[in-house]
Amino acid sequence: MGEFGLIGRYFQRAVLQQAGDPAAVALGIGDDAALLEPAPGCQWVISTDSLVQGVHFPEQYCPTDLAYRALAVAVSDLAAMGARPLGFTLALTLPTADEAWLGAFSDGLAQCAVDHRISLIGGDTTRGPLNIGISVHGEVARGRALRRSGARPGDLLCVGGPLGDAAAGLALVLDQPLPAPLDEASRDYLLARFWRPRAQCELGQALQGLASAAMDISDGLLQDAGHLARASGVALHIQGADLPSAPALRHWPARQQLDWMLRGGDDYVLLFSLPVAALAQLGDWPITVIGRVEAGQGVWLDGQPIAGDGGYQHFKESADG
């Protein structure tokens, strides 16, 4: 076991004992494979993501934030299915085994694992250009998974939190010019929304049996709404004035705010459709109705059809959304 084998042990020490549900992990790191113990009557939910420097994250990054974000982004796909997170594997390709980098990275990974109650169950470390591959595993009661395909005309269209924050955070990361001075709290909030998204797993689970369709917003509201509209065979009508935004976003001109809310990616809040009668059962959740599902196709904003994908190319490109 060489230098890179030692890295595996580092992550084991950092993460396994602190996070997740011990009862669900029958066998963790150290054998040929991990064993998870699903609850009776559950299906397995699996998603994989890989992050490449310069594609999915900017050159300017802190390894702690990067690790947090990499895992949270992957877990968000479990949230979008209404699944309960159980375990994840990490395939880490690194140019060198830099101890300071590894310490910071594994700190962020452990923080995110604890926040989302998910255990590191296996991994693979290799020398090469930086590449972070994470596969997440969760469980959902049979037949209760939230899919993209169930939205029906008459349903409400909702989101699980404010939009556009991560796009503003990215503008800060990239040191783009500010329209006005930004207070420290707003800056911290927006940077955290980019680097430390919190996957909406609890909301996803609460939506089981209520939402008719769901997904997470990773590529921007309009683009992801397009995916949901296609999968469900419906039209989604969005009211621009109803989009929720955080106070920190209001430092930018209204036009920029709206653009980020519609086209900014990386917010990782849930987008879902909901029969009107179900809304009252979600009274305790900070969700926002942003429009309606109608017969037809495509995504409409304030009565106008949106052409094409509606998103922009940012630090995200994926085959499975």
Place this chain on the structure above:
Amino acid sequence: MGEFGLIGRYFQRAVLQQAGDPAAVALGIGDDAALLEPAPGCQWVISTDSLVQGVHFPEQYCPTDLAYRALAVAVSDLAAMGARPLGFTLALTLPTADEAWLGAFSDGLAQCAVDHRISLIGGDTTRGPLNIGISVHGEVARGRALRRSGARPGDLLCVGGPLGDAAAGLALVLDQPLPAPLDEASRDYLLARFWRPRAQCELGQALQGLASAAMDISDGLLQDAGHLARASGVALHIQGADLPSAPALRHWPARQQLDWMLRGGDDYVLLFSLPVAALAQLGDWPITVIGRVEAGQGVWLDGQPIAGDGGYQHFKESADG
């Protein structure tokens, strides 16, 4: 969905309908995550591997072979646990979306998926330096997984097939000088053993309830035997004269053959310990007894202790074996 999104669809067409058990895949590619349907009473077996050019495979490669090998190597970890393969995810990072490369790669992936009865269930494609991340998912009846930790003094030590083939195959790939002319059939056999290993899933499943410990040989017999000895807290005594080799290997001098059988990696045959009484129940399997488990520690060859890891650095470096 850009150029790299299209790649995802390519793989979907190539693989999903041809391989695996449709009943086990409740939801494949296209939503936020895949859903697998475990058989009642099963645990879930998970392993992840990433392959980096120049580390895990040589610069000279055919994309079809590379894909076959990448998936087979990952599936071998399921075999080592006695698991039945169900599905896998592919996280593919590529410098460019070259259609000829992708066609060849997805051919090999589909061939390997069919051979091992495992379905592609999700993936992620990204632009960047070539990196192939594969996570495999299988199932095993609760408590029946083969671990590395159960070998007991008195057990037989066995392997599931010939050793050293892949190391000889790699020597051919790297165009190393031959000691003697090699016939076409031997060359084809050895290259196939390097590029197209067949994970021993059926053998692994047959060993359930019989083998006291098991793993797959990826880093060379001596090194991997060291892992098994440590995990089980025993000594493993190997008889050099009992190691099985294929006829094709006999083109090389005896000393080179033995070195490859002991230290060559990438054979992906199973290494396992077996109570003597269980041997008769495996009469139909081409397994070979290569030694014995004894009280003590470490790996011994013909009565001599093996110092250190006993393996060499080849195209494989991993944290979880």
